[in-house]
Structures are given as structure tokens and as C-alpha cells.
Amino acid sequence: MASVLKIIDLAKVYSLETVLVYAVKGVTLEVEEGDFVALMGPSGSGKSTLLNLLGCLDRPTNGQYFLAGQDVARMEDDQLSNIRSRYLGFIFQQYNLLPQYTVVENIEIPLLYQGAKLSNSTTNRCIGLAKLVGLGNRLDHRPMQLSGGQQQRVAIARSLVNDPAVILADEPTGNLDSRTSDEIMHLLSKLNEAGKTIIMVTHENDIASWAKRIVRMRDGVIESDVRNEKPTVSIEGATSTIQTELLESLVLHQSK
Numbered sequence: 417m418a419s420v421l422k423i424i425d426l427a428k429v430y431s432l433e434t435v436l437v438y439a440v441k442g443v444t445l446e447v448e449e450g451d452f453v454a455l456m457g458p459s460g461s462g463k464s465t466l467l468n469l470l471g472c473l474d475r476p477t478n479g480q481y482f483l484a485g486q487d488v489a490r491m492e493d494d495q496l497s498n499i500r501s502r503y504l505g506f507i508f509q510q511y512n513l514l515p516q517y518t519v520v521e522n523i524e525i526p527l528l529y530q531g532a533k534l535s536n537s538t539t540n541r542c543i544g545l546a547k548l549v550g551l552g553n554r555l556d557h558r559p560m561q562l563s564g565g566q567q568q569r570v571a572i573a574r575s576l577v578n579d580p581a582v583i584l585a586d587e588p589t590g591n592l593d594s595r596t597s598d599e600i601m602h603l604l605s606k607l608n609e610a611g612k613t614i615i616m617v618t619h620e621n622d623i624a625s626w627a628k629r630i631v632r633m634r635d636g637v638i639e640s641d642v643r644n645e646k647p648t649v650s651i652e653g654a655t656s657t658i659q660t661e662l663l664e665s666l667v668l669h670q671s672k
């Protein structure tokens with residue numbers, strides 16, 4: 417399998433008034449296309465910092481980062497936002513939806529940030545993505561009118577709008593009960609089966625057990641990195657909200 421991203425000796429130092437915080441201390445990691453990685457470790461170990469570096473949301477202090485073969489560590493801002501919107505999708509613990517917008521409009525947002533023009537075809541794609549995550553009957557609802565699990569599904573649909581190669585998720589089930597967490601994990605694992613590479617921060621073993629590879633951090637370094645021989649798979653139909661037939665048309669065309 418080809419590697420989709422590779423970091424070499426990546427470091428992030430925050431400087432607060434009088435102290436330096438070494439949040440990530442020289443991490444080397446390669447992730448293959450189609451992998452599903454759980455990033456674990458205690459609070460403060462640098463998981464979110466590393467995920468933000470991988471997401472080009474933050475810049476490393478040191479080291480190299482190759483995303484889809486391109487060296488992004490020292491790219492200019494506009495080049496960086498371009499590569500971010502082409503290759504990466506984001507899911508956060510707090511969903512980060514805009515309250516005044518509907519489900520479909522929230523899914524459209526990355527297109528707007530990217531400067532794309534909305535058209536019937538982009539709207540139809542967003543409606544399709546809403547259906548894919550089981551929200552076909554909630555298209556005009558606003559976040560306040562949705563449950564937490566439904567809001568996270570909107571966020572997942574939004575993360576797919578640019579057909580990214582990699583989905584980065586920071587504690588995607590952190591605010592959800594266990595049944596709803598299973599629904600979300602079922603959805604992420606279907607997307608992984610459809611070819612999306614996923615890197616997900618979690619500190620729950622149950623959630624990490626869905627991943628194919630488990631990377632543990634401690635004090636800003638990788639402590640262990642193991643394959644999960646038997647990832648959790650959900651029983652078809654039990655918690656499924658995904659419209660499997662839509663996967664093919666909306667997600668399965670890796671064209672980059």
C-alpha cells in the first residue's frame with residue numbers, strides 16, 4: 417500500500433510567556449492509504465497537537481511532513497489551505513456546526529471556504545451526503561433541532577464534501593452515549609471500508625478497538641504502535657444508519 421502521509425521527526429513547541437511547552441517532541445509516523453489509526457494516550461500527551469499538525473491547522477516547529485507526496489511543512493498559507501481542502505476532512509468532538517444554517521448548508525460550508533461556487537450539482541451532492549449518513553429526512557433542520565449523534569453525522573457528511581483522502585477526527589464520540597458512539601463508529605468504519613484513510617484521537621479502548629492500528633503517545637512521543645488484528649465490526653443492520661448504496665456514488669471515487 418502507498419503511504420498517504422509521512423512525518424519525520426515532527427515537533428511542536430509552544431512558547432508561553434516564560435516557559436516553553438514541548439507538546440510534540442520529534443514524532444516519526446507513516447500512514448498507509450486505507451488505514452484506520454486510533455491515536456491514544458493520556459491527557460496532555462500531545463494527541464490533539466499532533467492531529468492539528470497532520471491537519472495543517474497548525475505548523476510544526478521542526479521536522480518534515482509529506483502529504484500525498486508533497487512537503488507541506490513549509491508551504492505558504494494559501495497553498496496549505498488548498499492542499500488541506502483537497503486532501504483532508506475534519507471531525508471534532510464539539511461537532512463545530514454553524515447554528516444558523518441547515519443540515520445541507522452546514523455540509524456545503526467547506527466548499528464556500530474553498531471559494532467554490534454553489535450550484536445545483538453541489539447542493540445535490542450535499543443532499544446525497546446527508547442521505548448517506550441517514551439524515552435524508554432532516555435536510556432543513558438546524559443543529560439545535562438535532563440530537564448529538566445526528567449533529568455528529570452532519571459533521572461527518574461535511575468532512576466528506578471534498579472527497580478527501582484522509583479524515584482526521586479528534587474524539588468524535590467524546591460527547592456521545594455508548595449506543596450513539598457505536599452508530600458513529602459504524603459509519604466511520606464503513607467509510608474506511610470504502611477507502612477513506614482515518615486517523616482518530618480517542619482515549620476510550622472500546623472506540624479504539626474499531627481501528628486497524630493503535631498508536632499510543634506519552635509526553636509528546638510515540639510510546640507504542642501496534643496493529644489491531646481483530647478490529648470491531650458492527651452487526652449489519654443493528655446500528656446502521658448509513659445508506660450503503662450511496663457510498664459508491666459519493667465516496668468511492670478516489671480521483672486524486
Ligand SMILES: Nc1ncnc2c1ncn2[C@@H]1O[C@H](COP(=O)(O)OP(=O)(O)OP(=O)(O)O)[C@@H](O)[C@H]1O
Nearest residue numbers: 430432437438439458459460461462463464465466
Ligand atoms: N495552544 C497551546 N499553547 C500552549 N500550550 C499548549 C497549546 N495547546 C496545547 N498545549 C500543551 O501541549 C501539551 C499537549 O496538549 P494536547 O492538547 O495536544 O494534548 P492531548 O493529548 O490532546 O490531551 P487531551 O486528551 O486532554 O485532549 C499539553 O501540555 C498542553 O498544555
Ligand SMILES: [Mg+2]
Nearest residue numbers: 463464465617
Ligand atoms: Mg486533545
